[in-house]
Amino acid sequence: MNQETLLKLQKYASLVVKVGVNVQPKQLLVINSPVDCAPFTRLLVEEGYKAGAKNVMVRWSDDINNKTYYTYVEEEEIKAFPDYLLHQFEYIVREKAAVISISAPTPGLLKDVNPKKMQLSSIVMNEKVGFYRKHMMGNGSQWCVIAYPTIAWAVKVFPNLEETEAFNTLLDKILEASRVRNNNDPVREWEEHIHILAKHNRLLNEHQFESLHFKNALGTDLTVHLVENHIWGGGGERSQNDVMFAPNIPTEETFTMPHKHKVNGRVVSTKPLNYQGKLIEDFTLDFVDGKVVGYDAKSEKEALKSLLELDEGSSRLGEVALISYDSPISKSNILFFNTLFDENASCHLALGNAYTMNVVGGHGMSDAELEAIGYNKSIAHVDFMFGSRDMEVVGTKKDGTKVILFQNGNFVI
Numbered sequence: 001m002n003q004e005t006l007l008k009l010q011k012y013a014s015l016v017v018k019v020g021v022n023v024q025p026k027q028l029l030v031i032n033s034p035v036d037c038a039p040f041t042r043l044l045v046e047e048g049y050k051a052g053a054k055n056v057m058v059r060w061s062d063d064i065n066n067k068t069y070y071t072y073v074e075e076e077e078i079k080a081f082p083d084y085l086l087h088q089f090e091y092i093v094r095e096k097a098a099v100i101s102i103s104a105p106t107p108g109l110l111k112d113v114n115p116k117k118m119q120l121s122s123i124v125m126n127e128k129v130g131f132y133r134k135h136m137m138g139n140g141s142q143w144c145v146i147a148y149p150t151i152a153w154a155v156k157v158f159p160n161l162e163e164t165e166a167f168n169t170l171l172d173k174i175l176e177a178s179r180v181r182n183n184n185d186p187v188r189e190w191e192e193h194i195h196i197l198a199k200h201n202r203l204l205n206e207h208q209f210e211s212l213h214f215k216n217a218l219g220t221d222l223t224v225h226l227v228e229n230h231i232w233g234g235g236g237e238r239s240q241n242d243v244m245f246a247p248n249i250p251t252e253e254t255f256t257m258p259h260k261h262k263v264n265g266r267v268v269s270t271k272p273l274n275y276q277g278k279l280i281e282d283f284t285l286d287f288v289d290g291k292v293v294g295y296d297a298k299s300e301k302e303a304l305k306s307l308l309e310l311d312e313g314s315s316r317l318g319e320v321a322l323i324s325y326d327s328p329i330s331k332s333n334i335l336f337f338n339t340l341f342d343e344n345a346s347c348h349l350a351l352g353n354a355y356t357m358n359v360v361g362g363h364g365m366s367d368a369e370l371e372a373i374g375y376n377k378s379i380a381h382v383d384f385m386f387g388s389r390d391m392e393v394v395g396t397k398k399d400g401t402k403v404i405l406f407q408n409g410n411f412v413i
């Protein structure tokens with residue numbers, strides 16, 4: 001690694017620790033990292049201690065071992081979730097640790113794995129450590145998802161480049177999208193960026209639209225009702241222990257909570273969806289009263305079916321997000337095969353679980369109260385992209401007033 005790259009990576013690590021999770025003095029920092037990302041993870045560990053973390057715990061993972069596991073493991077073993085893992089998650093929640101997760105998936109790696117085993121694993125994980133998911137999705141403590149290339153990922157994104165070149169190019173694109181350059185102060189730039197996102201959130205929160213209507217030439221014609229007292233979020237967030245943090249680096253989105261029973265019409269995807277290692281392409285979903293009642297896909301329709309049939313909530317929406325078509329990631333015109341990037345290129349929806357932070361008082365509501373307001377619950381939360389160059393979005397208020405929010409794919413408010 002040359003000196004220039006090392007300096008940029010140190011800036012990136014510092015950005016993630018200071019702005020991403022904003023680790024506090026004497027706080028525990030947890031890093032979920034693929035083994036291939038070890039050189040960068042070592043920089044994160046050091047930045048973590050420098051920022052005052054009392055300890056930095058790294059939870060290593062390996063995609064190849066993961067695939068081997070699913071190939072050979074018996075279902076009985078998946079069900080027998082070991083205590084030591086449970087205790088690890090309990091410890092992280094009890095400590096209110098800050099959690100950094102490095103996203104570097106290998107697209108298509110798990111495509112031949114029996115989907116039933118992965119589904120069973122999701123169900124068991126939810127039963128045993130659902131409390132961890134609830135803690136994190138409710139911003140119980142700070143968390144941040146970032147990316148770092150692996151060769152396996154890079155050659156999927158740039159199939160015409162040789163391995164090292166593909167890796168370096170993907171690293172450049174990740175740093176560019178994360179606003180880390182040779183000659184800038186990314187921490188300061190992020191503060192400004194978060195400020196702009198906060199402005200969109202504030203305007204949308206003031207409007208309190210009853211519904212949004214999406215329409216484009218591809219065939220999307222969808223009305224999404226929002227829950228009452230919804231909150232638009234995105235960019236910077238405040239954890240329950242009152243610390244500002246940025247859950248995604250990069251991020252361009254402003255998002256809120258759809259009503260689980262009030263979505264009607266058709267949505268047409270504009271980017272492939274990488275789900276459990278399978279690439280679902282050119283798909284449509286038809287909604288009636290919030291539920292997908294019809295669907296089609298040019299490829300991997302079975303994977304889409306398995307997502308929609310995973311549980312009651314996986315065929316309903318948990319998130320609607322607005323992103324200008326002219327965002328930097330969209331302009332790069334690269335398909336990253338990684339939701340963290342691709343979702344920031346385009347307006348998106350998520351099938352599955354909603355975020356309690358997207359409604360006033362949501363963190364303190366019981367399951368029954370959440371159900372009553374139209375909050376969607378699922379073990380899945382899968383984003384898919386449907387924004388386009390010609391997307392029109394119109395918001396309708398309770399009194400019937402209409403406000404144009406998007407024209408030709410971009411925010412006009």
Ligand code: ZN
Pocket residue numbers: 253255319321343348383
């Ligand atoms: Zn989103």
Ligand code: ZN
Pocket residue numbers: 319350381382383
């Ligand atoms: Zn999402």
